[in-house]
Amino acid sequence: MIHFENVTKRYQDGNAAIKSLDLKINDGEFFVIIGPSGCGKTTLLKMMNRLIELTDGTIFVDDKKISDYNIHELRWNMGYVLQQIALFPHMTIEENIAVVPELKKWNNEKIRQRTDELLEMVGMTPEKYRGRKPKELSGGEQQRIGVIRALASDPGILLMDEPFSALDPISREKLQDDILELQRKINKTIVFVTHDMQEAIKLGDRICLMKDGEIVQVGTPKEIIENPVNDFVRDFVGTHSAAVKENICLEDIIEQLLTSHSVAPSTVIIPVTASLREALMLLTEYEQLSVEKEGQIIGIITRQTALQYLAEGLQEVGHGNG
The missing domain is CATH 3.90.1280.20 (CBS domain Like)
Structure with missing residues (x-):
């Protein structure tokens, strides 16, 4: 479980990106954070692996303060997938996937087995893809590699910061389906940031809607759509009304x-x-x-x-x- 207790992030200019926030994310949950630009959703994500340090309050992972973890241990247990895929262009796909396992001193045979297992998991034939360079892959294929690279050392938590937003709609739809299928197999705790209500509704077990550094509502997609707590939630869902049209004719x-x-x-x-x-x-x-x-x-x-x-x-x- 990830537990935020009265967490605040305040910058030197006095601006509070996160304001006295309390939140619990359950083990094995696909938890989506959404809100308008500047609402604090990426800051919230980056505080979990200490890319951004909190100002006040406490974040717990498995009932242990994140400040009590060795920072490498903490980050190795949190795979991180960005919108900018950031594969190393001079490395092969196998070498990209192997980065964290090598840091953890895995032997070559274990790394090769893990690489092949992950490639097969996302429908990419190891013999075909392991020796390729990133430039030889499509955007969607590169992002699949980004996802499985984050899973290479078998972390318990996967953090995803708008990972599909730069892709064309068809590739994005396919990757959304892939990540849902992958989650059924691996059952990780996934924390997923997006600005797209349709994506949030499709992927999330629960959705956390934020505004101005505060949580406005947390609930299942059905609860958010059917029982918005205020006009902001109602308007946010309404503005993205295409998101709830499951049966466009x-x-x-x-x-x-x-x-x-x-x-x-x-x-x-x-x-x-x-x-x-x-x-x-x-x-x-x-x-x-x-x-x-x-x-x-x-x-x-x-x-x-x-x-x-x-x-x-x-x-x-x-x-x-x-």
Whole structure:
């Protein structure tokens, strides 16, 4: 368990990034921290592994003050994944994954076994990827390596600071599914920072919504959506209303983005009742999909049109925030 007790972070100019905060994160929980820019969510994350030192209060990990841990021991037990993937470009993928195990004096055979195990866990064939350099991988593949590198020495806690926000929507959706599947296998305590309500709702066992260095509400996605504690939460969820539309109708998308009749129907067919999420997952493998309704092909969705639809939705959210 991670336990914050009356924690404050105040800078020299007197500005308090975190204000007398109390919080408990349970073992094995996927805990998401969300809020507007400048609310303190990244500061909160970085205080856990002492990248930022707290001013007042106490943080406990497994009932022990983080100040009582050897700092290397503390950080080795907390894998850390950033938005900037930060793989070492001159190293192979295997060498990147091996950084912390080598610091912990693992032998070569143990490192090789762990590297292969982790690559297989995220669907990357060890023989194909272990000797490659980061520049030979796509953005999504690089971020997968970032995640498993953080898991290399089998830490109990995984800290993730907006790890998918720089990726295109389809890669991001795929990695979100991957991290959920990975969590089912490894059952770590994951603390995940995001500014995206849709991501928070999809991933979190519980969500912590912050504003101005304080916690406004902590609850399950259902509790946050159905029982907001005040207008700020209601407005924050409402502004990101696309996040709670689990069943966007594909027929509506086709009507908005109807392709030319000259485009040959795809051999991959998806029913009109399928969710947007299911369509996006298929589009990671296929260039386009045919949408079927009552035995008839009523339209086509391509990667390009799906990305266009998502981009327009994000622009609408952006205008709503302005």
